[in-house]
Amino acid sequence: MFTQLAAARSTGRSRAPLPARMWRAKWLYLALLVPVTLLLLFEWLPAFSALYNSLYIWNGGKVHIYVGLEHYERLLSDRTFRVALTNLVGFVTFRVVMQTILPFFAAEMIINLRSVRWSYWWKIIFVFPMVVPTILNYLIWRFIYNPQVGLLNEGLELLGLGAYTHAWLGDPLTAMWALAFVRFPWLPTLQFLIILGGLQTIPQEVHESASIDGAGFWRRLFYIDIPMTRRQITLAMILTMLFMTQRFDLFLVMTDGGPGYSTMVPALQLFQSAFNFLEFGYASAIGVVLFVGMLALTVINLRVSSGAAD
Amino acid sequence: MRKQWRLGLGNRDLPFQAVLVCFGIVTFFPLVLVVITSLKSNTQFYHNFWLPELPFQLGNYSSAFRIIWRYIVNSVLYSGSTICLIAVIASVAGYVFARFRFPFKTVIFLAFITLIMVPGVLTLAPRFVLVRDLGMVNTPLALISVWVSGGLVLSTWLMRSYFESLPQELFDAAYVDGAAEWQVFTYVSVPLARPMIATVAMTTLIGTWNDLIWPLVTITDKSKMPLAQGLMQFSSAYETDWGTLFAGYVISSIPLLCVFAVAMRQFISGLTSGAVKA
Numbered sequence: 001m002f003t004q005l006a007a008a009r010s011t012g013r014s015r016a017p018l019p020a021r022m023w024r025a026k027w028l029y030l031a032l033l034v035p036v037t038l039l040l041l042f043e044w045l046p047a048f049s050a051l052y053n054s055l056y057i058w059n060g061g062k063v064h065i066y067v068g069l070e071h072y073e074r075l076l077s078d079r080t081f082r083v084a085l086t087n088l089v090g091f092v093t094f095r096v097v098m099q100t101i102l103p104f105f106a107a108e109m110i111i112n113l114r115s116v117r118w119s120y121w122w123k124i125i126f127v128f129p130m131v132v133p134t135i136l137n138y139l140i141w142r143f144i145y146n147p148q149v150g151l152l153n154e155g156l157e158l159l160g161l162g163a164y165t166h167a168w169l170g171d172p173l174t175a176m177w178a179l180a181f182v183r184f185p186w187l188p189t190l191q192f193l194i195i196l197g198g199l200q201t202i203p204q205e206v207h208e209s210a211s212i213d214g215a216g217f218w219r220r221l222f223y224i225d226i227p228m229t230r231r232q233i234t235l236a237m238i239l240t241m242l243f244m245t246q247r248f249d250l251f252l253v254m255t256d257g258g259p260g261y262s263t264m265v266p267a268l269q270l271f272q273s274a275f276n277f278l279e280f281g282y283a284s285a286i287g288v289v290l291f292v293g294m295l296a297l298t299v300i301n302l303r304v305s306s307g308a309a310d
Numbered sequence: 311m312r313k314q315w316r317l318g319l320g321n322r323d324l325p326f327q328a329v330l331v332c333f334g335i336v337t338f339f340p341l342v343l344v345v346i347t348s349l350k351s352n353t354q355f356y357h358n359f360w361l362p363e364l365p366f367q368l369g370n371y372s373s374a375f376r377i378i379w380r381y382i383v384n385s386v387l388y389s390g391s392t393i394c395l396i397a398v399i400a401s402v403a404g405y406v407f408a409r410f411r412f413p414f415k416t417v418i419f420l421a422f423i424t425l426i427m428v429p430g431v432l433t434l435a436p437r438f439v440l441v442r443d444l445g446m447v448n449t450p451l452a453l454i455s456v457w458v459s460g461g462l463v464l465s466t467w468l469m470r471s472y473f474e475s476l477p478q479e480l481f482d483a484a485y486v487d488g489a490a491e492w493q494v495f496t497y498v499s500v501p502l503a504r505p506m507i508a509t510v511a512m513t514t515l516i517g518t519w520n521d522l523i524w525p526l527v528t529i530t531d532k533s534k535m536p537l538a539q540g541l542m543q544f545s546s547a548y549e550t551d552w553g554t555l556f557a558g559y560v561i562s563s564i565p566l567l568c569v570f571a572v573a574m575r576q577f578i579s580g581l582t583s584g585a586v587k588a
Contacts, residue, residue, distance in 0.1 A: 022412070022413050028406050029412075031406050032418060034399055035403045035459075038459040038462060042456050043428065043463070044421070046433035047433050049436035049440070106333060109329050110326075110330070112323075125334050125337065126337065127577075128338075130516070131563050133519060133520055133541065133566070134520035135538045139545050144340065158360070185333070185336040185339075248523075249522045270431060271434070271523070280439065284435060287431055287435070291432045
């Protein structure tokens, strides 16, 4: 067995016929059998099932009627979907900006410290909220926005701004903003560490020669730090965009799309279509549209950022 | 390494430290308030919103623990088995992809890697139907199988890159000493790949620990719920009992806190090494 494996390793450009080479690699195929089966079953099959069933009326069971592109036509005229899409675009734009500027700002402060110890401890402090389960972020912010005993309203009372207290999640005008600020001062862990890593790799000499040339903090920020971490910033933005487009647990837990449709997003609409209304076909069509949109945005984003490099 | 414990008074660190301290206070403020509230009765809470008040209601913690412990045990079991399975399967698969040439290797690898672009929300509904038809609804298998296959995509890719980066001489030395392939794998490659396995374990842990949607559609039995889903139940059951509610929140943050305390250093240095680029 092992001599055969060794042969499989060394046959760079083997002239042996294909079946013979495949037979020689049989143990390798065996080793890959489990993961490939799992991926085919639980990833590829559902993905193709979504594409296929977006052309059918399907309740997830016996009812299965071909309707062609009807679901996609319905999406074009679906007012809920249009509202959801508008909400999502606003929400994602805001989150991408916030989730990039905030961690960049904190990372920039940290790399400016001379004290190695303090910069280490600040990293730990800002990564710390990661230990709080995600669902608790939502539940804690639900408490912050609570109209009767919420932290935000109590804080406004304390500052003598009692007139501004509000049912933050209950008012269609403020609900989306309230959701956009969930987890607000807490840094997104992954994005923070990626940007920090980028800033840390800027050689010390670059900063030193800049300060010898008389560049102050702001100059250095705009002419050295931001351009030199462009790749990490792009990655952080793409990650935020992808997370925020498909994660809807925030909306499900905090408002369930309400009041009205003021906090509805496409992924939540997909979830409700499938699991509340048993419209699996329509849900699949929403999924396909989201998939295509995310793919396009990622490609554009990568193009733009690599284009700027030349 | 300069050892400077002073906040940097009088040196150029001061403005940055000042900003960071404000930022730090705002970050921890909600957490501190949750801990303070978890030690109060409802009367104390309504009477005094901001400050801690004696006597501390430690009873909140025992009544919250009686409910939360089961969810924590469930989550540890589910996430633990997922992590073990992914670590083993992804190491083997990553090793095979990194070290061997065989027919259809590229095609098989593409079957892994293109899945990175397929969002979970697209596959959610059909995957539920599949799992239901396989009779796995309301069993831990529904969670573990789907978490393992979902996690394999990125993990295999990470393991493959890591094994590819190991120098060929290392393997040659082992072969010359007469090691068989499985020995090279278990005694040379896996021990060397420990940092990458730790990264894979950590990402899997955070992903599965925080997953709410998939348990929500597949698990209906309260005694089988993982932590995220259980906390949702718990929060609606104790909606107005603020002390117990927040005691439960504190308790459910402890498991990741422990992991964090042990693995913090590797986690931060792994992600800030600058190797992560778009």
